[in-house]
Amino acid sequence: xxxxxxxxxxxxxxxxxxxxxxxxxxxxxxxxxxxxxxxxxxxxxxxxxxxxxxxxxxxxxxxxxxxxxxxxxxxxxxxxxxxxxxxxxxxxxxxxxxxxxxxxxxxxxxxxxxxxxxxxxxxxxxxxxxxxxxxxxxxxxxxxxxxxxxxxxxxxxxxxxxxxxxxxxxxxxxxxxxxxxxxxxxxxxxxxxxxxxxxxxxxxxxxxxxxxxxxxxxxxxxxxxxxxxxxxxxxxxxxxxxxxxxxxxxxxxxxxxxxxxxxxx
Numbered sequence: 001x002x003x004x005x006x007x008x009x010x011x012x013x014x015x016x017x018x019x020x021x022x023x024x025x026x027x028x029x030x031x032x033x034x035x036x037x038x039x040x041x042x043x044x045x046x047x048x049x050x051x052x053x054x055x056x057x058x059x060x061x062x063x064x065x066x067x068x069x070x071x072x073x074x075x076x077x078x079x080x081x082x083x084x085x086x087x088x089x090x091x092x093x094x095x096x097x098x099x100x101x102x103x104x105x106x107x108x109x110x111x112x113x114x115x116x117x118x119x120x121x122x123x124x125x126x127x128x129x130x131x132x133x134x135x136x137x138x139x140x141x142x143x144x145x146x147x148x149x150x151x152x153x154x155x156x157x158x159x160x161x162x163x164x165x166x167x168x169x170x171x172x173x174x175x176x177x178x179x180x181x182x183x184x185x186x187x188x189x190x191x192x193x194x195x196x197x198x199x200x201x202x203x204x205x206x207x208x209x210x211x212x213x214x215x216x217x218x219x220x221x222x223x224x225x226x227x228x229x230x231x232x233x234x235x236x237x238x239x240x241x242x243x244x245x246x247x248x249x250x251x252x253x254x255x256x257x258x259x260x261x262x263x264x265x
Contacts, residue, residue: 001044001052001154002068005031011248012077012105013039015069017093019084020177021144022048022170025152026083026229033237038244041072043086047169048145050155050162054169058180061173062092069097079247081108081240084225085177088112091185091211098187106247108240109191111228112208114200134171141170184213191218192239194228219243 002015005027014034018024022045031040043065047054055061069078078097082090087109094104145166146157155162189212193201198220201208219242221228221235228236 003042006040009037009039014079017082017086017090019086020174022173045173050165054172058176077103142167186213189216196224
């Protein structure tokens with residue numbers, strides 16, 4: 001479900017994929033932080049509005065998002081990003097867009113998980129066959145959606161039926177992401193990480209070292225994964241703006257944003 005946050009601007013458009021809860025909740029904040037010259041679109045899980053049908057697996061999700069992006073932008077270069085586990089789907093979207101002849105300049109991973117379940121199925125985050133787990137997941141997803149700013153959720157919180165359907169879409173997104181088994185990705189990638197998750201991203205025995213085939217840059221901000229989307233969000237936005245400006249002005253030297261730590265994998 002594509003949401004336009006900022007449609008004007010001369011820079012390559014950035015499309016950000018939702019995380020586990022199915023909602024790209026920081027779109028308005030990023031649009032304000034990145035400025036009027038940066039086109040920005042959020043991608044929510046289909047069905048998060050409580051109206052549409054939902055995708056049952058990550059492949060279906062990625063293909064649906066590709067179709068929505070192509071409808072919004074039939075030609076020209078674009079950039080992709082993903083919140084948390086949504087970065088894995090963003091890489092699949094980039095792979096499919098390239099297969100269709102589109103240019104994707106960069107994929108930006110916003111605090112991706114260590115994802116040990118990729119190669120160890122017994123460590124997968126969600127077992128959809130376990131009613132207790134699914135029930136707990138439903139409650140957590142509903143609470144997550146309803147605590148967001150009302151302007152960020154695409155359904156009326158006072159409509160119980162649509163809230164229920166939106167929650168189911170969020171649950172489906174969580175299950176699909178937890179079961180996703182990504183393949184090695186050959187494209188350009190930059191990660192913005194919380195210090196809590198940085199070790200899992202750089203550890204040579206974790207999947208990221210095998211998944212990313214190109215040498216990739218990472219920026220680390222202090223704090224936990226929860227801080228990343230709350231108290232550290234201004235640092236995240238500043239680094240994201242720097243990354244996007246570096247893509248736009250790749251031929252020129254750009255100063256590092258204050259407070260960020262650079263490393264490569």
